[in-house]
């Protein structure tokens with residue numbers, strides 16, 4: 461295939477970044493069409509992309525003959541309809557998380573894609589492409605830590621936008637740790653409990669922040685996560701895996717620390733997710749472009765991964781209400 465012609469739908473924070481990324485850094489692809497609910501936003505973005513045009517309707521953009529693939533960066537509630545259109549027109553799609561906003565529609569998406577017998581949907585869990593997570597995964601898979609038994613994760617943001625509520629801490633923030641757990645440990649999460657410590661007095665009224673999540677995996681491994689999204693400090697995402705023969709930590713701004721040998725750390729705190737994961741987004745999009753051009757279409761988190769994350773988060777939201785441990789219900793796999 462010659463240059464991949466991509467339609468970018470939704471050019472807010474993520475979509476505008478992806479347009480700039482594809483235009484200036486990604487090889488083998490170009491932005492052909494831009495769509496946004498706010499037409500003036502689309503016009504503004506397209507002005508910096510030679511040869512691209514604005515489409516007034518997202519479904520027209522997906523169906524267009526001058527579009528080979530779609531990058532979906534619209535808000536979660538619009539994903540279902542736009543993903544169904546991508547499947548209908550057999551257009552490969554890189555969909556920013558979430559796949560959809562609830563478990564039933566996520567599972568339906570897995571079903572619809574499976575019926576087509578060709579993978580088309582990749583979900584934007586970009587941490588899988590981050591060099592530190594890649595290194596940690598390689599260390600685990602290479603057996604150097606021995607069998608991983610416990611994982612400790614921290615997910616801290618300085619602030620959240622207005623309207624961010626307690627269930628969004630689970631569905632928008634914790635969801636990344638859900639995917640990281642499934643990616644690093646290579647198994648499903650069987651149950652989740654959300655513990656609610658004394659809320660931060662600086663958090664908006666009613667927001668339960670911080671939250672502590674406890675996952676138990678199907679084989680019985682333990683993962684705890686501190687999600688604290690109103691620290692007022694900076695963006696801190698770190699993961700420590702403790703195995704039978706050592707431990708390893710990432711996310712301290714000093715690369716991977718493998719504690720079978722002495723490590724040191726120090727330095728600055730990253731201000732935001734774009735600085736921390738910029739390289740991961742670059743690698744994610746380049747690998748997706750390469751996969752679509754080679755006909756494989758997906759080289760990363762699948763629709764199933766999006767569905768599994770939704771199922772864990774739904775259990776998490778139930779636990780947030782009751783404080784009880786809630787079992788995760790997963791359908792049988794149908795994606796081969």
Ligand SMILES: NC(=O)c1ccc[n+]([C@@H]2O[C@H](COP(=O)([O-])OP(=O)(O)OC[C@H]3O[C@@H](n4cnc5c(N)ncnc54)[C@H](O)[C@@H]3O)[C@@H](O)[C@H]2O)c1
Pocket residue numbers: 469470471472473474475495496497498501518533534535536538556557558584585586733
């Ligand atoms: N992977 C990550 O780390 C990460 C980080 C932030 C956001 N996200 C995800 O990316 C997506 C976009 O988030 P954002 O922060 O860029 O949001 P945003 O609000 O900044 O941008 C969304 C854009 O979509 C437009 N829009 C709304 N409805 C539309 C529709 N029906 N069709 C076309 N355009 C529409 C809006 O006008 C806006 O410009 C969300 O799914 C979010 O969860 C992922």
